[in-house]
Structure formats: C-alpha cells, structure tokens
Amino acid sequence: MKNAPLAEFASALASGAVKIVDLTFTLSPDFPMIVLPPEFGQAMPMRIQQISRYNDAGPGWYWNNITLCEHTGTHFDAPIHWYTGKDLPNAALDALPAADMIAPVCVIDCSAEAAADADFLLTVPAVEAWEARHGRIPERNWVLLRTDWSKKDMRTYANLKDDGAHTPGPDAEVMRWLVHERGIIGFGTETIGTDAGQGVHLDPPMPAHHYLHGAGRYGLQCLCNLDQLPPTGAMLVTAPLKIENGSGSPLRVLGLVTNGT
Amino acid sequence: MTEPLIRPKRKDPLKRSRQPTLPPAWRSRTAHVLTRVAAEGRFAMQFCPACEIYCYPSREACPQCLTADLIVKDAPRDGVILSETTVRVPSDVYFRERAPWRIGLVHLTCGPVLVSHLHGDCKEGNAVRMSFQIDKAGQAVAFARPKAETPFMSDDKQWREMTADPKFRRVLITNGRTPVGQEIAQALKAAGASILFVGIAEPWKPFPGEDALRGIEGIDIVPLDVSDEKSVFDLAADIGGKVDILINTSEHIRAGGLFDRTGTTTSHVEIGQVYMGLVHLAQAFGPAMRSRGADGTNSAAAWVNILSAYALTNWPKFGQYSAVQAACLSLSQCLRAELRPGGVRVMNVFSGPLDVEWFQTLPPPKVAPRALAASVVRGLKEGLEDVFVGEVAEDIRKRFAANPKALERELGE
Secondary structure, eight states: OTTHHHHHHHHHHHHTSEEEEEOBOOOOTTSOOOOOOTTSOOOOOOEEEEEEEEETTEEEEEEEEEEOOTTSSSEEEOGGGSGGGTTSTTOSGGGOOGGGGEEEEEEEEOHHHHHHOTTOEEOHHHHHHHHHHHOOOOTTOEEEEEOOGGGSOHHHHHOEETTEEOOOEEOHHHHHHHHHTSOOSEEEESSSSSSOTTGGGSSSSSHHHHHHHHTTOEEEESBOOGGGSOSSSEEEEEOOOOOTTOSEEEOOEEEEEETTO | OOOOOOOOOOOOTTSOOOOOOOOOOOOOTTTHHHHHHHHTTOOEEEEETTTTEEESSOOSSOTTTOOSOOEEEEOOOEEEEEEEEEESSOSSHHHHHHOSEEEEEEEETTSOEEEEEEOTTOOTTOEEEEEEEEOTTSOEEEEEEESSOOTTGGGOHHHHHTOOOOTTOEEEESOOSSHHHHHHHHHHHHTTOSEEEEEESSTTSOOTTHHHHHTSTTEEEEEOOTTOHHHHHHHHHHHGGGOSEEEEOOOOOOOOOSTTSOSSHHHHHHIIIIIHHHHHHHHHHHHHHHHTTTSSTTOOOEEEEEEEGGGTSOOGGGHHHHHHHHHHHHHHHHHHHHHGGGTOEEEEEEESSBSSGGGTTSOSOOBOHHHHHHHHHHHHHHTOSEEEEHHHHHHHHHHHHHOHHHHHHHHTO
16 A cells, blocks of 8 residues: 555546647757857767767667767756856756656646747746746746747757847846745747847846755746646646766756546 | 860769779979979979079989089979870870870970970960979870960869869858958859859858848858858759869968966867868868769869968967867878878868958958958969968968978967
C-alpha cells in the first residue's frame, strides 16, 4: 500500500489517463541562439562531430562528440546564471534540489496577443485576469507563457531587426509580482530567453532573469507544444544535467497531462 | 584568332568522367626558383651580378664565370618566337589527350633562349609577352602570349590549362554574409562564372547587403555553416560534383593576443570557424574536385583561401587570429599537395587589414573588399598560387623573405 500513489500513476500512464507531452525542441546545429553584441563572449551553438558510424573509425557502432553551450536549445537557467543569484546557496546545477525537478504548472495563453504584437509584454493585470478564470497561482508552481512562438519558422522565431530581437516576454513588475507575491518556482517561455527580445530596455533590465534568479528560482526557454498543456493541473519534469557549477543546461522538458483536461 | 569558348552543355550522366592526367612533374630543387616566381606571377630568373647575365634554365653556377652566387632577379618579359613546333602525337598521356600542342623557342630580349608553350595567337617571328605559369602538375613552365590583347585571348586552350579562369565555371563562395564574400560574388559574376553558390550560415540572422546579394542574377544561396561538419557535408552531397572553383571566404576576425583575452571561448570559435571550417570544406569538397580536374570546359580548377598576411609571421595585436591564419596556411599546403593529382590548384590570397568593421581602429592603408575581390579574379585568370593584396601584405612578404626574425621582432613592438 505504501506504493499506492506510484502504482496509480503507473496505471494512469499505461491506460493513457495521463499523457506525456514533450515540450522540447530537437538539439540541432541550426537552431537559433541568443545573439549578444559581437564584442562579448558568445554562446556556442550545437555542434555534432561524428566519432564513427559503422565505418573504419568504429566498425560496429555509431556515436558522436558534441559541443554546445549550457544555454543552447531548450534549456534550464539556474540561479547562478544571473548576478542577482550569484551569492545564493545551491545556486548552481550540481546543487539543485531534486525535489524542484518535478512541479505543477500554470500556462497563460497569450498567443493571440503575441500574434498581434511581437513585443507583447505580460503584465500583472493580465495575470490577474487569468487568475479570475483559473484561480490563484499556487506557490512553487511553474508559470509558462504560451505565445505559439515555437510554431514560427526560424527567421521569424528569432525575429532580429536592426535594433535587436523582437519577441514577447514579461514586463518587470509582473516578474517581481510572480516571484514575490505568488512564490512561483520558475518561469518559462517559447522564445529564446525568459525575457522579451527588447527586455534589456526594461527596468531592471532583463527582469525575468533579475527577479527569478535573485530569489533562487529557475527559468525555462525555447519550449514548444505549450498548446498541448491545460491552463492548470499539469506537471512539469525538468531535470537538467548535473554540470559542476553549471549555470544552465539543455534538457528534455516533459509535461504530464491528465487526458481530457 | 582564338575560338571563343562555348558554354558547356549539361553533362551526359551516362558518360564516364575523364580522369585527370598530369604533365611531367619532376624538377630539381634549383628549378623551384621558378616555381616560386610563377606562384607569385612574377617573371624572374637566375642572374649573375658579376657577368650581368640572366641564366636559364636554372642551374647551380654561372655558365660564364662559374660562380655559385646567382641571385633571382626580375626580368623584362619581352621576347621573339624563333621557331614553333606543333606536337601532334605526343607520347606523354597528358599532352596526347590535348594534342595538337604548340611549343616554340623564344629568344628573350634579356638574353636566354627558352622552350615555351605558345598561345594560339602567337606565330613564328612574333614579339611576345612571357610569363612563368604553374602547370597542372604544379610546376613552373614558360608561356608566350601575344603582346597585345587579342579577341577571346583567355579562351585559348593551352592558356586555359595554365589558369583557373572563372568563365563558364561554377563557383562556391563559402560565406556571403561579409563584405568580402559579397564583393567576390559580384566580381566572379562579372568574370563570367556560370553559377554562383553562396553559403549563408545562420539564415535566421539578417545581415547587411543581403538584398543586393540575393539580387545577383544566377546566384544560388545555399545553407552553409563551415563550422558545422554536417552542414558542410550535406551541401557537398548536393552540389559537390558541380563546384569548379571553391572560394573560402570564411572569417572570424577578433583582436587580442594571449593575455588580454578573458577565457578561451573566442579562441575556440575562431578555430572552429576558420581552421575547422577549412578542414570540413576540404574533406567534404576536396575529393570530388580532385576527381573532376579534367572534366571538360567546366572542370574543377581551383581552391581559393582568403588569408591574412599575418599568417606568415604573428602580429601580437591580433595574435590568436594570426595563429589560426598560420594554421590555415599550413593546411593549405597539405590541401595543395592532395589536390595536385587532380590538377586542381590552390591559390592563397594574402591581405593586410581589410577596410571592414573588425579592423575599424587601425589606420590606413587598409584593403577594400572590392580590391581583394579583384585580386581573386586576377589570380584565377593568371593561374597564380600566392597573391599579395595591398601595401601591407606586400610589405610583409618582402620583409619575411628578407629576414623572418626581424619581422617577428618588428611586429611585436
């Protein structure tokens, strides 16, 4: 009987009562990366070097070496990623509590607003309106911003103009409010970065990074398939690689959804 | 009069591709005096300062005074054809496949008489302009051309064997995102290239000049990120059999030596983009080009690397950049040796700082991307191996030849 909840979960998975949604982009060399001014150090894109493929370098086996940044593709941001979180305990990936790797999730659908305005910013009143329909965001929940941005082709996905990227994200006040008034465990987006493309011009700059990591919370970005998650009631599995003193990690993000929700 | 080249038809896929053959290759070490001269497009020979005579062919000692102290000196290019011979059934396979082949005796105004390949518009008794050319085997040979331009002069069958003229050839420019790549695309189009494949990495990232590049007639923008092994091999799988001239314009220019750079990320990126880029391109495109060196009018003809003159000696202000350029120069020599059996030449174009954003703080003289592009075309049309563009590159070349240790000290000051 001690194992009853897990046995129930196993049978729910087997029967399809709980389905698993993959919220991850494929790690590929041509997936867009964060673009910084070129005089700064740059994140490396995914690179795959074949070691052997049933050939003279290894007759019976296929494998690759890979190089990539901690922040390549669908990835997780640890608190130590931002200066606001640098002095917190357990701020790096190798100290990340395993208990934080599975948590419930609220999904705020702003796909219509993002379609109308690439620079759409999520605000407190918008979240309060969402709460009026779906209930108050519980503590230690993920909040994911659904924009359907992941459905775009790569050029409009990155959406770089001569003044930088134009992609939706949160405004500064909503990030302070979600972290300090709602106690979320983390915030996730479909775009490159938890902040808006023009987030550097907000106050503080890059507010999602600033508030999340300053309070020991996490970020997720480059997510997809958020349209397959219900507004509430799903769970996220987010286990980044255990990189020594790591600031972030590509990962497979799984959504557990009760079928029919 | 030279018969103009006819735009080649599409190749019959049922036909076997002719395998490249080469002219006789062996030369003595002394004869390589002329290989160096030909590689740079100069016309120079051994000269005895005591007797004030030019010596040809290359030898160990002056034929008059027997001194071994011969120097290499630029010579006037003028000569007169004493006699001409048409070889109709040569025993050598390379020449037999190309027969009839014309050679002649040319009396140079500076003294020597030499055996020379003849341009079709040169007849016995004509005054000619002489050059040393790198032939398909990579060796220096004498070539006589008309003194004045004649119609379709560069279409001459024997001259085309000595060059990598872009006319009717298909060209891959590996990076079209930069001013250099874009100017080279324009210049190659103007030089008669039939198809221009231009590689664009990270197509999701806009870049200056994109509209103008896409507007060039006959251009084919292809996805190519030279730092990504799979991207390079994927493109080679598509177009590897159609690339007659490959121009490697991949670059990653960053200032800094060892101590004034934080971390090694930039070093990894410049090695990945530039050195590994050349490795990927060579492994993906090289073998097919080598096998297509005798594939008709639009045979594979040349591989071009755009290098910095600081590949010769390190310039510590751009110290790690120089080191990667030096690695590419070394690898280009390996590539040249591996492409030689196909008769495909490797041309390195060296320049000093370019007039581009990454050399913004440097004073003039700087090389305009357009001037670099013009030098690429000139080098291909002349069949060169080593091209130095602009005053800085020429200065480095001379100082390196004179005293590499002095150049090292001077660049480090």
